[in-house]
Amino acid sequence: MNDFQPYSYTDSVTADRPWLASLVGVQDTNTITLDLAKFTEGTHYAVSANPMLQGRNVMKSGIPLGKVTASGLYAPYAGTTSEVQTVTITGGPTGGTYTLTFSGQTTAGIPYNASAAQVQAALEALSNINPGDVTAGGGPHPGTPVTVTFGGQYSGDNVAQMTASGTNLTGGTTPAVAVTTTTAGGGAAASDGTEVLAGFLVSQISFNPGSTKAGGALLWHGEVFAGELPVPLDPANVTAVAPGVNIHYR
CATH class of the missing domain: 3.90.1160 (Baseplate Structural Protein Gp11; Chain: A, domain 3)
Known part of the structure; x- marks a missing residue:
């Protein structure tokens, strides 16, 4: 089953997003489509414990993302390799x-x-x-x-x-x-486009196991607490960002 659908997002609060540092909530986002095959259970998403979402997976908010050049879909940012x-x-x-x-x-x-x-x-x-x-x-x-x-x-x-x-x-x-x-750490982790930071997934999204795509919202302009992101990210190692990306870190 394909979980792809149009996605729009408007929000002004920071609930359930401890990584978001902006005091005025989310303002600058783009609608994007995730390539779910490139995300890893346990690291990026978990099986929902909410009875209302039984049988669904939940993608964590705040995941750093890059854009896959060949497909135009978004996947986990793969900047520099960790040792x-x-x-x-x-x-x-x-x-x-x-x-x-x-x-x-x-x-x-x-x-x-x-x-x-x-x-x-x-x-x-x-x-x-x-x-x-x-x-x-x-x-x-x-x-x-x-x-x-x-x-x-x-x-x-x-x-x-x-x-x-x-x-x-x-x-x-x-x-x-x-x-x-x-x-060895420090080298480029990918060459498919995801080595360039495009932004961060704004909010949790749920999707059916086996789905290949899902809609989400990309935060490309704002301020984040790097230490609160759901996957490790050292801003000092972000050597390249997509055009227009303006993220400040605390």
Whole structure:
């Protein structure tokens, strides 16, 4: 089922949009069409918990958007690439802990069989990593590597590679832990037009699962709280914007 329909928007309040800094609400918007296939569940939208919208997905407001050159549809802004590093345990340990060091700060001991959530929590406890600066996936150890994606204040940055120490791992055969850079940060993340910031999705929209398109409104002139956006965006890394875009950040 295609959820495409004309969309117009007029609003003067900021309810449910904590990222919107303008005191006079939303004024300058354009009607746009989203390419839903390019958005990711959990990151950009969620299945609605509202009984009135049962069976519908809800796109978050405030998502940075770019315009796909080939189709003219809008998709998530993909400016600069965020760094991804992978933590791998070898040697089949059966006990003990390891540590990670990032820019001079070292975590407390991380269990040999840690989940991705445990690795993320250990990193977020460092003084130079705030909640939202890293997102861990994969795992659990020791059988499966854990990936660490940098966002927040490190979004789009080529950050220093973490180092690891496995001297406290026990059991197995010569257990060890290593960190590799899977994706270096700082480079262009796309070349389809979405590497240019076009603006932000004004409000939540609901759409049917399986739909390919949905209408929305684009904020291209205004002021936003960058730290309140639903996906990480470092304004310092926004090196190019579409003509006419005039966004101020706090």
